[in-house]
Amino acid sequence: MADAGPGVGGEVGGGIPSYKQLKEDFVSNLSGGSAIEIAQVCAVAPVVSLLWSVLQARQSFFKPYTPIAFVVDFLLNVGALLLSVTLYSRVPLLLNILLLLPAGLLYLDSTGGSPPRRKKPQVPPQAQKQQDDTKTSAGGLSTKPFLTNYRGNMLVVTCICILAVDFRLFPRRFAKVETWGTSLMDMGVGSFVFSAGLVASRPLLKERANGNHTTPLATRLIRSLRHSLPLLALGVVRLLSVKGLDYAEHVTEYGVHWNFFFTLGFLPPLVALFQSALKLVPSYAGLALLLGVLYQVVLESTDLKAYILTGPRVDLLSMNREGIFSFWGYLAIFLAGQDTGMLVLPRNLSPSSTGSRRKTLLLHLAARSALWTALYLLTTDYTYGAALTVSRRIANLPYILWVVASNSVLLLAFAGVDTLLFPAFYRAQDVKTEKEVYETATSRVLRAYNRNGLAVFLLANLLTGLVNMTVRTLDVGRIATMGVLGGYMVVVTGVAVGLDVYDVSIKL
Template sequence: MSRVAEAAKTASYKSQKEAFVSGLTGGSISEINYVTAVAPVAVVLWSTLQTRQAFFRTYTPLAFAVDFLLNVGAILLATTLYSKTPVLLILLLLAPTVVIRAFPRVDARKKPMPKTNAKPAQTEPLNPLPKKSFLTTYRGTMLAVTCIAILAVDFKIFPRRFAKVENWGTSLMDVGVGSFVFSAGVVAARPILREQLDGKTTRLGMRLYRSIRHSLPLLILGFIRLYTVKGLDYAEHVTEYGVHWNFFFTLGFLPPFLAVFQSAFQYLPSYAGLAMFLGIAYQIALEKTRLKAFILTAPRTDLISQNREGISSFFGYLAIFLIGQSTGLYILPRNISNGTGNQARKRLLLTLGSWSLVWILSFAISISLNYGFNWAVSRRLANLPYILWIAAFNTTQLSIFCLVETIFFPAHHKNLDATRKSEEEAYKTATSRVLEAYNRNGLFIFLVANLLTGLVNMTVPTLFVSNVQATGVLLVYSAVLTSLALGLDMYDISIKM
């Protein structure tokens, strides 16, 4: 084949790939909820195996295989082979749960330990911001879904209705992008809470310095991605973020803006309130000015117009991040009120449930034709309905994971005489090693997932492989990512980015 013919074939395939992910309209929110419900149901089965059979207490290769299949494999199946029948997959996961609960607990066959009224001596004070199993499970699951989707979208086995929507609508990948930002916001509340506990206030200059230092690696990754995509003539979806902008730039610019916004809390002392103020102001600008038309239809004549999607949607993602921080402020501390551990957990569940209801109702009003504003969801704009949808989805997911942990591992929050060591052991008992590993090095694993996605796309004609071959590639890819994450965790390596 001549070089000209080969170049033409390459250009044709690139055009086909770009068309494959362009002009999509998404699917229904109810279907997205069914598909994502597979994750908490898989956690229910995992928790049943752990509480009834102590299956993951000794982490053997078999335990790892089951852990991987439940918490990563089930998500892969839900988005591919079972994409049309997620309820069937949910039932298949629930069936062994019922069977396992019919058997006696493993601990019940052992001789009970003698009871003692002596309280264990506190060797060190308890962590005021302890690790929480349900939060790790939520973040680990979100990362697993995101990593699977960014490669699966290039195969035909991944339904087009799950891929990112062009302009208006909802999809699985749209909620995944927003959830990644929301999740980052939740854990970003930890430094704020530490300052409150220490009674300190960091000056604006120091906050900016720290935020820029944190942002620098992300911005470097953004430029590396930009260079490789352009240099390798990789297929692009320009209307996603723009000609040069990418998701790493969005993540990288968030910390400096947040450092500045923290100064506004003396006037508006609520992260959720500030997020809503920002989201409403942005929505008004979209509706009352030419901003919406500029983003959707303007010619790409200069640097700003070439990257208008990434620049404008940044304000929506900033609002999502702030709502995540607001959520983190009440779920990260040890207790949200005085009282017993059981009372604190009930109050936490009530708070999470109440906020979920607030965001759900706000979202419903924003999109309602008869009783609201009749605005359409747009991930491309990151408009107010999209912000509210992401907030509603993630707070509901957190509520579900918190409820699952509360039911299956009550000792994790009821033990009033816990030491720091026993609390850490309880956390490990209630947490999947796979999801803990994803959560611990989440951003690094996401970077590796992007690199592997590029490698697969450059070596495999993803548009022309069969469903069986696609499933095999995705399974190997998921196993490699999971093994890397688990390996880093086993060697106690945390790569901060």
């Protein structure tokens, strides 16, 4: 952000607002848009996944992974998402149709066709037993293609939006709302937490597979702190940099000192504590719903909601009340993500099922999507429901249900693409074959984002700050905006893919 001059904190002489004030006003007092439009924008990701998967399954377009393949990979999985929130933001449905048409034509093309199915080799009894043991062991947890596509797309959209929101080309209805309403960026924040919860279920599944159902609380807390400390450190760095550089900030988003890194950092230890509650509520989804309902009851039956929204900022608690109290809503979203992870991560989803594993997976995801969506409609409907309004600022029950329902539907859509075009993944008889199919069925770009997600997100934050300190983003036109955003995503994607090429994993 360019230097605003001597009146950087408020107005320049003569009552003219400073550039910093203009920036803060640009992201303040917004009311969002419709949940249906947001769903149409979010649908671009699985539609792109469908087109990419058809190209790969029918034409083996991305194998070998040539420079041309990388360019197309980038244009589909990054470029299309960038268009969905900029040039096509008014007509996301049109963009979906434009992407679906070539996907449908390629899928129906008789000259393409899936590779022939190989005859299943006969496996000796002892070897078969070892394979079965691997499938149900901790090491047998699988990374399914649709999970990589889901998390990779979520990270790409997040990286795009955190910079795009500072330009006028980015619709104000997609930016975070002030208090009540739905927006794309509000969904993005919740999706990041849901995705983190989904991944956090992996160590729990490993413990259960090893027969360790009662890990001591002290051990769980120590493990959780290892994950929390880097995030809390990043939160402190962000706080100091924002205050030290006099960077434009939206106080009602999280508070005066709180930021999203603090929310992410405090989640693991709180989740470790809540695991003890599973003895009473033997379900992460049930625990998430119970927490969300209790939090909503407190909001409605006490003065807490008024305190969060209108209370004076006189001490450390009141200065950061949005971040502190919305944390309970994010904790519920995280727990719901863990519940979904417990469903989709195990290799053998339902050993006793007579149907195929992929059909069972889709049925389970469809049932959960329907349940969460029904609960969201029940809480928000003005005729037959509770007539509550979504609020990301306080992370109330409707917000929790909206985020969980939307992400569950997205997972179902990505899983549907997987099972349609890469069924060989679910027929794999050993880990090696499964890994080969996984690499065939996933975008190199999305795998790279997924591998170093938090590090890439941190890089995107640093580049966003750099752009805002060097470019007057409010004065940039449409063409220049697309140039800046495109160049920025080339750098972020290039670093992510470069780390993947050199087999570097940065654990934060």
